Amino acid sequence: MKILVVDDGQLAINSLIRILCRVAPDCDYISAMTTEDALSWMRQGPMDAAFLNLEMPGMNGLALTRMIQKLQPRCNIIVVTEHPEYALEALQIFVSGFLLKPANEADVRNVLEHLRYPPENAPVGIKIQCFGNFEIFVGGRALAFKRSKSKELLAYLVDRNGATCTNGEMLSVLWEDKPDTASLHSHLRNLIFDLSHTLEDAGVTGLLIRGRSTLALDTSKVDCDYYNFLRGSRSATNSYRGEYMTQYSWAEVTRSALRQQANVQKTASIPSYYVPPTGF
Structure with missing residues (x-):
């Protein structure tokens, strides 16, 4: 709560x-x-x-x-x-x-x-775990993906924190060692289709925001430890242990930024969410 x-x-x-x-x-x-x-x-x-x-x-x-x-x-x-x-x-x-x-x-x-x-x-929500391995839970149950790349695509959208992602950006992250080809674009379209249907089958609608050759995540529909950390949530800050989407190498940029922010929060004298112990 x-x-x-x-x-x-x-x-x-x-x-x-x-x-x-x-x-x-x-x-x-x-x-x-x-x-x-x-x-x-x-x-x-x-x-x-x-x-x-x-x-x-x-x-x-x-x-x-x-x-x-x-x-x-x-x-x-x-x-x-x-x-x-x-x-x-x-x-x-x-x-x-x-x-x-x-x-x-x-x-x-x-x-x-x-x-x-x-x-x-309240209506059953969507909980996203970024600290440690990336997982998404719907109604308290981990969502199963037929394709690991579909899950990775969702993870990347979560990492982008609501920002619009172009097809080119998604291709470069999901297949960083492969050239940009028509076949790869077709593969991406299939992944987006698969991800959409996986979410819909779980009763999740409106989470993906699709545009012309773009995709984004509606962050207002999820409860995410990463987003809560950025907002200064006390429990999210306490749950952070230096690990973020550990199964994805491309997450290292955010991983480093989180570590820096965590260090700043530790050295700050009185963060906005800090509560002095009883007796102060």
Whole structure:
């Protein structure tokens, strides 16, 4: 479950995330200190829940709630405030929960156990694993490919992170030692056809974006550890062990970039997702 914590105070964010980590340690936590950053996160991909401070500068939490509800109608919004008189207005716009500051562990656990849109009732998603070997899971099961090159093609599209790939680029990656021939182009077309049908047979539609001699991936439809790492996800960062799509040599460029970014994150004093240990 992905949870966004929005507050203009870093101490308040740290305090709430500490509680959330105890209540739901397997979740991904992302923080935002401005309404603009909060909306930016919401536009980047699905969020299961958002804890919003009502007293935000520039735009109050109720207005932000309405905007988030338009962007992601199934996002569970829990408003957080020091003012109990806001409870009625918050409930009138169908938020999932209401917390009074300072929140305690029992209250946080209670709102997570009574979400308006429980994650298990959400549509089955597509999970992509890039750290270690590349795999794609649909409904919790690894997707089987008849052709290893079809799987490699999908891996390359994932690596490109939504960027449009030309036929020439795909050919040079999948068959780097072979000349560009009409026969090879025909082989690529067959691979794209095979990949499309493999996804469709698994109930996955709209993942591939096809153009004239181009192909891309709709990254908004997947939950990917690599993409989560780039967004600063705490659990994705913790799960990274220096390995990325280990079965593909062409992934070395991204592999090196990830190692550099991981080193930067380790040496950074307080990353945006960092939560000081209890007692600090």
